[in-house]
Amino acid sequence: MDEVHEPLFVRACRGEPVERTPIWVMRQAGRYLPEYRDVRAQTDFLGLCKTPELAAEVTFQPIRRYGLDAAIIFSDILVPVEAMGIPLDYQPGPVLGKTVQSMSDVDALRIPDPVSDMGFVMDAVRTFVSGMPQTPLIGFAGAPFTLAAYMIEGGGSRHYAETKRFLYDQPKVARALLSKLARTVADHLIAQAEAGCSALQLFDSWAGYLSRDDYLSFALPFTIEIVEVVKAAKPDVPFIVFPKGAAACFPELASIGADVLGVDWLFPLDEVDRRTEGKVVLQGNLDPCVLFGPKENIERQVQRILNEALHIKGHVFNLGHGILPQTDPEHMGALVESVKRLGVRRVPADLQ
Amino acid sequence: MDEVHEPLFVRACRGEPVERTPIWVMRQAGRYLPEYRDVRAQTDFLGLCKTPELAAEVTFQPIRRYGLDAAIIFSDILVPVEAMGIPLDYQPGPVLGKTVQSMSDVDALRIPDPVSDMGFVMDAVRTFVSGMPQTPLIGFAGAPFTLAAYMIEGGGSRHYAETKRFLYDQPKVARALLSKLARTVADHLIAQAEAGCSALQLFDSWAGYLSRDDYLSFALPFTIEIVEVVKAAKPDVPFIVFPKGAAACFPELASIGADVLGVDWLFPLDEVDRRTEGKVVLQGNLDPCVLFGPKENIERQVQRILNEALHIKGHVFNLGHGILPQTDPEHMGALVESVKRLGVRRVPADLQ
Numbered sequence: 001m002d003e004v005h006e007p008l009f010v011r012a013c014r015g016e017p018v019e020r021t022p023i024w025v026m027r028q029a030g031r032y033l034p035e036y037r038d039v040r041a042q043t044d045f046l047g048l049c050k051t052p053e054l055a056a057e058v059t060f061q062p063i064r065r066y067g068l069d070a071a072i073i074f075s076d077i078l079v080p081v082e083a084m085g086i087p088l089d090y091q092p093g094p095v096l097g098k099t100v101q102s103m104s105d106v107d108a109l110r111i112p113d114p115v116s117d118m119g120f121v122m123d124a125v126r127t128f129v130s131g132m133p134q135t136p137l138i139g140f141a142g143a144p145f146t147l148a149a150y151m152i153e154g155g156g157s158r159h160y161a162e163t164k165r166f167l168y169d170q171p172k173v174a175r176a177l178l179s180k181l182a183r184t185v186a187d188h189l190i191a192q193a194e195a196g197c198s199a200l201q202l203f204d205s206w207a208g209y210l211s212r213d214d215y216l217s218f219a220l221p222f223t224i225e226i227v228e229v230v231k232a233a234k235p236d237v238p239f240i241v242f243p244k245g246a247a248a249c250f251p252e253l254a255s256i257g258a259d260v261l262g263v264d265w266l267f268p269l270d271e272v273d274r275r276t277e278g279k280v281v282l283q284g285n286l287d288p289c290v291l292f293g294p295k296e297n298i299e300r301q302v303q304r305i306l307n308e309a310l311h312i313k314g315h316v317f318n319l320g321h322g323i324l325p326q327t328d329p330e331h332m333g334a335l336v337e338s339v340k341r342l343g344v345r346r347v348p349a350d351l352q
Numbered sequence: 353m354d355e356v357h358e359p360l361f362v363r364a365c366r367g368e369p370v371e372r373t374p375i376w377v378m379r380q381a382g383r384y385l386p387e388y389r390d391v392r393a394q395t396d397f398l399g400l401c402k403t404p405e406l407a408a409e410v411t412f413q414p415i416r417r418y419g420l421d422a423a424i425i426f427s428d429i430l431v432p433v434e435a436m437g438i439p440l441d442y443q444p445g446p447v448l449g450k451t452v453q454s455m456s457d458v459d460a461l462r463i464p465d466p467v468s469d470m471g472f473v474m475d476a477v478r479t480f481v482s483g484m485p486q487t488p489l490i491g492f493a494g495a496p497f498t499l500a501a502y503m504i505e506g507g508g509s510r511h512y513a514e515t516k517r518f519l520y521d522q523p524k525v526a527r528a529l530l531s532k533l534a535r536t537v538a539d540h541l542i543a544q545a546e547a548g549c550s551a552l553q554l555f556d557s558w559a560g561y562l563s564r565d566d567y568l569s570f571a572l573p574f575t576i577e578i579v580e581v582v583k584a585a586k587p588d589v590p591f592i593v594f595p596k597g598a599a600a601c602f603p604e605l606a607s608i609g610a611d612v613l614g615v616d617w618l619f620p621l622d623e624v625d626r627r628t629e630g631k632v633v634l635q636g637n638l639d640p641c642v643l644f645g646p647k648e649n650i651e652r653q654v655q656r657i658l659n660e661a662l663h664i665k666g667h668v669f670n671l672g673h674g675i676l677p678q679t680d681p682e683h684m685g686a687l688v689e690s691v692k693r694l695g696v697r698r699v700p701a702d703l704q
Contacts, residue, residue: 159640159641159676160641161641161644161676161678164639164641164642164644164645165641165644165645167645168642168644168645168646168649169645169646208618210618210639211617211618211620211639211672212618212619212620213620213653213656214639245618247599247600247618247619248599248618248619248620248623265563266560266562266563266564266597266599266600267564267599267600268563268564268565268600271600287516287562287563287566288511289511289512289513289516289517290516290520292513292516292517292520293516293517293519293520293521294520294521297520301565304565320563324511324513326513
């Protein structure tokens, strides 16, 4: 592949010098957009995930409206959980039809074949890529700890108390579950790359509930396994890990072979870069709630983050968490405009 | 005062060498105890806060059962909010009868007189101290940012989106509110010390929702104001700040004049000590959910934390957040027993 023609986002993920900081936003295809709500009105949430033309359509929407530097395929981290044999419903938060409580529950879970069991995701990927070949598309999956937490709690939770009780009471069963999830997730990510994704992201949404000790014991080893398997199969596809809230483990997370570390809004990027010793590109990290405030404050905080990122290994602009449904689409536009205007970098002449 | 006779907990807060790591637990007077539920059945939550004999009784309970090294007066961080003129109800989470939305709402808030408006707290303090004079009693209050968040949202919140919108849209009004809260809280803490408390703790429960930039702008200045006012009035009373989730600001928090920094369970204490340059004693930091697991894991994690704290300035053992209502009282007993057995330290001979 001719490197010069690779998209800005992909080059930034590789840590190459870029002419401007790229931007995409987690949950950019979502409820804050009226055109998303129009499509969503035609079907339920899982129906939208499972209808490739509609999933591709809502993936196109924020690119058309804002000219973002990357798209992320519309899907849900629980799609593989359903394919493993757990009935899934949204009311509107996810409600699982079964919980995992014992080794026999773990044994009963299937390791799905991504193409035959979740083919709709790969079909949506292909539909997007043929419709917008210039825009890099990100495939994604949930990390084993986060998926296991859903399977144990049966849905979201305030403290993840049952999940932790499970980890402490039945560590062997927990590791068997996490290991099965790691295989499922690795297969699913590889299939998305084969269908045409230009980058992959692993979301560990509940990582920030674990102490460093528990994260290193129950979450990190399975994330490492996934990165190793996926990188062996797809060495050229940038891999982004986003362990929300796991700042205590950033030093370890910088050395697992992922290209990019997603960062929530709590720590400034220059401090994260020091703690990761400049080993990874950072993605983030504006508080999604900043979009509720005035445009001047959006611009001021964008400038602050760009300043903090000026001397780090590389930077992909994003929010520190998914965009919230009640966000004004015009403020999302102000964010993208600010990053594109303020994020222009001087590239050394010999690299131009 | 003869320093030799000061209680273990108070000496540890001062950073003096101690013969054993002291332990108390946030929300130790609470729903996990059957004897608490018996008292609570006689009245509603606010009624319990406002009846000094009952508030003192539930404060005694965990000391009698576990022999903890400190008590914390039974009360609620929203007591001063009600005294400022906002009706308060618990269903069971707090529901405020009014929200603060404008400068005129801020102007309408009273700065309460702690003795005449919240005298029941000081009465409970006196009742405890006369009943258990050997056990040091901690007085407490909520930090201005956390109290302001309740006043703006009207209760708890998932993202504190309205609070942040308020900070960004109306920073002047927000600062007027935070400043009024700082005066109220400082007065309330001083009054508790005058009534007989041996230490004071400031809870900033929602600090971890703010970026470093926003915390430094909207939370830290008001915490500093409180520490300065209280320390000027009560220089010998140890002051504990507990800004849950504010790890990004620990370096600043170490230099505000507080004696002790409360730490949640995400970062190990040795790393926090490095980031605070050994300037403060640390309090924490076991994940409350560890108490749901088996006793062997409780003991293992206690030993880990004691090891991490071995060379820091000073250590008060605690959970990293309040004990959860569904905790088995026997597991709380196992925690206290482990800390008392494993936390014995060799004090240099010349300090004995």
